[in-house]
Amino acid sequence: MKFVKNAWYVAAESHEVADDLIGRTICDRSVVLFRDEHGTPAALEDRCCHRHLPLSLGKRVGNVVQCGYHGLEFDRGGNCVSVPGQSRVPPGAGVRSYPVVERYRYIWIWPGDAHKADPDLIPDYHWNDDPDWISNTGYFHVEGNHQLLVDNLLDLSHVQFVHASTLGADGVSNAPLDTRREDDKVRIDRWIMDKPPPAMFAGAGNFPGNVDRWQLISWTAPTHVVIDAGCANSGTGARDGNRAEGITVYSNHTITPETEKSCHYFWHHARNFRLDDPDLTEFLAKAASTAFGEDVDILAAQQRSIDSAKAEWRGIDINADAGVLQARRVIDKMLAAE
Numbered sequence: 422m423k424f425v426k427n428a429w430y431v432a433a434e435s436h437e438v439a440d441d442l443i444g445r446t447i448c449d450r451s452v453v454l455f456r457d458e459h460g461t462p463a464a465l466e467d468r469c470c471h472r473h474l475p476l477s478l479g480k481r482v483g484n485v486v487q488c489g490y491h492g493l494e495f496d497r498g499g500n501c502v503s504v505p506g507q508s509r510v511p512p513g514a515g516v517r518s519y520p521v522v523e524r525y526r527y528i529w530i531w532p533g534d535a536h537k538a539d540p541d542l543i544p545d546y547h548w549n550d551d552p553d554w555i556s557n558t559g560y561f562h563v564e565g566n567h568q569l570l571v572d573n574l575l576d577l578s579h580v581q582f583v584h585a586s587t588l589g590a591d592g593v594s595n596a597p598l599d600t601r602r603e604d605d606k607v608r609i610d611r612w613i614m615d616k617p618p619p620a621m622f623a624g625a626g627n628f629p630g631n632v633d634r635w636q637l638i639s640w641t642a643p644t645h646v647v648i649d650a651g652c653a654n655s656g657t658g659a660r661d662g663n664r665a666e667g668i669t670v671y672s673n674h675t676i677t678p679e680t681e682k683s684c685h686y687f688w689h690h691a692r693n694f695r696l697d698d699p700d701l702t703e704f705l706a707k708a709a710s711t712a713f714g715e716d717v718d719i720l721a722a723q724q725r726s727i728d729s730a731k732a733e734w735r736g737i738d739i740n741a742d743a744g745v746l747q748a749r750r751v752i753d754k755m756l757a758a759e
């Protein structure tokens with residue numbers, strides 16, 4: 422199974438984990454998520470060490486998780502602390518626990534070697550809980566390998582074809598790309614100059630004519646994509662740093678492998694203008710979930726097609742894949758190192 426395991430992934434949005442236990446598959450491992458009495462999140466292997474029942478079918482009792490079969494109890498470290506009917510806990514009784522950190526309205530998990538789990542390595546998604554920004558969040562379950570979704574986000578030439586009603590506009594796929602790599606990051610910049618705004622930006626801003634539009638993508642290995650996107654009245658210097666006549670939306674995505682053929686897709690869209698305009702919030706939330714839902718359908722169809730391809734099938738790459746190929750090289754190196 423090919424997953425980079427020494428990495429932080431989003432296990433859940435913060436609001437998902439409340440009083441109940443949540444079972445979720447992450448990098449092909451069954452995990453149960455819960456909060457202790459202080460509200461601090463924890464993650465354990467979702468498999469009782471007695472007779473395999475998923476712990477997520479049990480319940481939380483104070484600070485421990487109680488198995489729903491014979492009542493063994495586990496603390497947040499995965500140690501079995503109580504066995505009904507006996508005073509002594511058998512030596513070695515316990516389940517694996519995973520490092521967990523709550524940040525940016527997400528609960529992050531580290532599926533790899535626990536001693537390497539440095540919270541400083543969590544990618545920056547501050548827009549999601551920064552008071553200067555308002556952020557819509559969403560989740561999709563995707564019936565496709567996580568790398569297909571990363572590829573999708575690193576090659577936005579598809580917006581013209583897949584997202585005609587929201588993000589698509591003429592001139593996207595023909596605009597030049599500037600791609601560069603820095604360690605475990607890839608940056609892909611695209612400027613679409615002097616073209617009509619796409620529907621989503623036209624609805625969010627007040628543009629009398631053409632705009633200069635940017636898509637500045639930052640990928641952090643293995644699956645974290647931040648897209649600084651927006652547009653400004655054409656010829657007002659946005660490309661040189663003056664965004665006074667434009668609007669910016671951070672379109673941020675983070676993907677968690679589930680199995681080899683499925684993944685969890687967490688996204689949030691943040692803006693720093695018209696913060697107290699709930700109609701605009703709703704308009705943007707709808708545009709984003711419509712657009713990303715279109716990707717979800719594409720990815721599932723792509724995965725089914727991959728699964729049914731015969732051995733003699735040969736694919737090609739195109740210029741728009743420059744960032745995708747750079748990122749895949751970084752991933753190959755990380756997998757080889759693990």
Ligand code: FES
Nearest residue numbers: 469471472488491
């Ligand atoms: S299976 Fe969990 S207590 Fe028996």
Ligand SMILES: [Fe+2]
Nearest residue numbers: 583712713716
């Ligand atoms: Fe898309």
